[in-house]
Amino acid sequence: TALVLNSEETCPAAELKKLQAKNEKLRAEMIKVENAFSDYRHKHEVQVGLITELGQKTAEIASLTEEKKKLQEELGALQVSMTPVEDEPEAAHDLTTRAELVEKIRVLGQDVLDG
Template identity: 90%
Template sequence: TKVENAFADYRHKYEVQVGLITELGQKTAEITSLTEEKKKLQDELEALQVSMTPVEDEPETAHGLTTRAELVEKIRALGQDVLDGVKYGFNNAVGQLKVLNPTVELNT
C-alpha cells in the first residue's frame, strides 16, 4: 500500500510533467511563430517609413501627407489657389488699363 501510494503519486507527477512538456512545446512553437510575424511586421513598417521619407526638394506643403486622397485634395486646393491668383491678376490688369485709358471700352 505504501508502494502503491508512492507509485500513484509518481504516476500523477509523471502525467503532470508530460502535460507540462507538451504545453512547453506548444508555447515554444507559438513564440517562434509570433517572433517571425513580429520580424515581418517590423520589416513592413521599415519599408513604409522609408517610402514616406520626404525627398530632398519636397515642398513644405507636401509634408505630412500620407494617403493618395490627401495628396489629390492638396493638389486641388493648390490648383484653386493658382486659379484665384490668375483671376485676381487679370482683373487687376483690366482695372489698371481702365484707369490709364478711361475712354477705351474693354471687352472681357
C-alpha cells in the same frame, strides 16, 4: 510429555504472531509503495501536460517571431516611403496618405485657377 506438548503449542503460536507482525509491516510497506507510485504517476501526467504545452508555446513563439519580422520589414518599407525628398515643401511633411496628397494637389490647383 505435558511439558513437551505445551512447548509445541507455544512455538506455533509464537511463530504465528511473528509472521502476523511481519505481514503487517509488509502490508504497511506495500501501501507506502502504492502511494508513492500513485504520486509518481500523477507527477508524470502533469509533466507530460507541461511538455505538450511547452511544445505548443514554442511553436506559437516561432510563429509570432516570424510575424514580427514581417511587420518590421513592412514598417521599414513604410518609413522609407514616407522619408521626405530633398526639395519637398514643408507643407507636404504633414501629408501621410495618398488621399491627403491628392486633396492638397486639388486645393493648390484650384488656388492657381482662382488666382
